Amino acid sequence: MSAITVSAPAxxxxxxxxxxxxxxxxxxxxxxxxxxxxxAPYRVPSLALTALIVPLGAWVVTGLSVLVVHQFLDLDARPxxxxxxxxxxFVRTGQLAASLAPVMLFMAATSDSRMAxxxxxxxxxxxxxxxxxxxxxxxAEPQSDHAGFRWLIRGWLLFTTLVGLRIGLDLVx
Amino acid sequence: xxxxxxxxxxxxxxxxxxxxxxxxxQPALLPQVLxxxxxxxxxxxxxxxxxxxxxxxxxxxxxxxxxxxxxLLIPPMIVLPAARALVALxxxxxxxxxxxxxxxxxxxxxxxxxxALTPPLWLLYRTDLSHQSALAWMLGSLALVGLPGLxxxxxxxxxxxxxxxxxxxxxxxxxxxxxxxxxxxRPFMSMHGTGYPLLCAVDHDIFSGLQVRLLSTREAPTxxxxxxxxxxxxxx
Numbered sequence: 001m002s003a004i005t006v007s008a009p010a011x012x013x014x015x016x017x018x019x020x021x022x023x024x025x026x027x028x029x030x031x032x033x034x035x036x037x038x039x040a041p042y043r044v045p046s047l048a049l050t051a052l053i054v055p056l057g058a059w060v061v062t063g064l065s066v067l068v069v070h071q072f073l074d075l076d077a078r079p080x081x082x083x084x085x086x087x088x089x090f091v092r093t094g095q096l097a098a099s100l101a102p103v104m105l106f107m108a109a110t111s112d113s114r115m116a117x118x119x120x121x122x123x124x125x126x127x128x129x130x131x132x133x134x135x136x137x138x139x140a141e142p143q144s145d146h147a148g149f150r151w152l153i154r155g156w157l158l159f160t161t162l163v164g165l166r167i168g169l170d171l172v173x
Numbered sequence: 174x175x176x177x178x179x180x181x182x183x184x185x186x187x188x189x190x191x192x193x194x195x196x197x198x199q200p201a202l203l204p205q206v207l208x209x210x211x212x213x214x215x216x217x218x219x220x221x222x223x224x225x226x227x228x229x230x231x232x233x234x235x236x237x238x239x240x241x242x243x244x245l246l247i248p249p250m251i252v253l254p255a256a257r258a259l260v261a262l263x264x265x266x267x268x269x270x271x272x273x274x275x276x277x278x279x280x281x282x283x284x285x286x287x288x289a290l291t292p293p294l295w296l297l298y299r300t301d302l303s304h305q306s307a308l309a310w311m312l313g314s315l316a317l318v319g320l321p322g323l324x325x326x327x328x329x330x331x332x333x334x335x336x337x338x339x340x341x342x343x344x345x346x347x348x349x350x351x352x353x354x355x356x357x358x359r360p361f362m363s364m365h366g367t368g369y370p371l372l373c374a375v376d377h378d379i380f381s382g383l384q385v386r387l388l389s390t391r392e393a394p395t396x397x398x399x400x401x402x403x404x405x406x407x408x409x
Contacts, residue, residue: 096259099259102255112377132336135336
């Protein structure tokens with residue numbers, strides 16, 4: 001009997017560049033907390049960089065593909081709308097990562113399974129952030145029922161996950 | 174009308190979401206409602222903790238009565254920012270007031286439900302129950318009463334029709350932090366023949382603890398209790 005109803009998320013406040021920087025900071029913060037909580041300050045820069053590069057790289061690489069294929073499919077939304085939806089998704093996901101920093105700090109400081117928890121939380125960020133971005137994309141596209149667009153979204157979800165995993169494995173290796 | 178402690182307790186048990194909505198619609202109620210919700214969580218958790226501590230008796234009753242409400246109140250504080258961000262992924266951002274009310278309603282509901290389980294638990298603890306079984310009963314009871322509280326928190330925060338993934342993520346996060354907080358605040362019941370530790374030094378984590386203690390077929394490995402206990406009492 002909740003009085004609040006489903007509606008589109010509030011638009012990201014502030015200049016897009018600043019919002020994107022804050023989101024990137026959110027990802028890095030998660031890595032910083034993993035390093036600080038583990039009592040390994042010398043690992044903070046590398047963990048922060050890893051936590052930032054994985055989502056940023058995956059978003060940039062696959063985002064460009066989405067823009068290209070979207071235009072190729074000759075759908076209604078303007079490229080700016082698709083880019084804005086991707087950007088909003090990145091910002092929201094970065095905010096989610098930043099909000100998980102207290103949990104990361106708590107778990108890293110009190111647990112032996114720090115790396116497992118860090119991977120779990122990054123996975124949770126991806127598992128919530130990617131579908132949320134997909135929903136943003138569907139809202140941006142008037143022909144969201146178009147079969148090609150549905151496959152585009154599915155492909156984006158799959159390849160963003162795979163590219164993120166590949167970058168993560170490369171960085172860890 | 175200003176709710177009394179008793180009427181608020183009844184509403185939290187019967188119609189928890191209405192309590193959250195009422196406070197959201199009338200923010201003037203907040204200063205009256207929030208302290209009472211905290212009180213309900215403290216009392217309910219304290220009673221459940223005291224009964225848990227009765228497995229061992231002595232100072233453990235007091236220690237567990239103090240620590241159990243903390244187990245209910247600390248995890249939501251750690252997870253609150255994440256809850257807000259999860260809701261904001263697909264909907265309007267929630268106010269801090271609504272988040273706090275939702276968490277406290279859920280936790281006080283869990284605390285009061287835990288009181289309902291104390292008679293059978295106390296009876297069990299008066300039998301010749303092994304430490305391992307006593308622990309399993311306590312964890313099972315907490316899981317049983319924790320679920321309605323978690324569901325209340327999630328339903329009060331997320332608008333109807335929100336994606337299940339975000340809701341499940343919040344439940345999983347709360348569960349993870351609850352489990353680790355419980356591990357940090359242990360022992361709620363120490364083994365017979367040991368001291369009365371208030372807290373243990375930070376070591377390992379809940380996962381290794383569960384693996385050692387509950388999945389082991391051997392009786393009473395001492396790791397679960399404390400590797401380095403902070404003991405304020407004496408041996409019985």
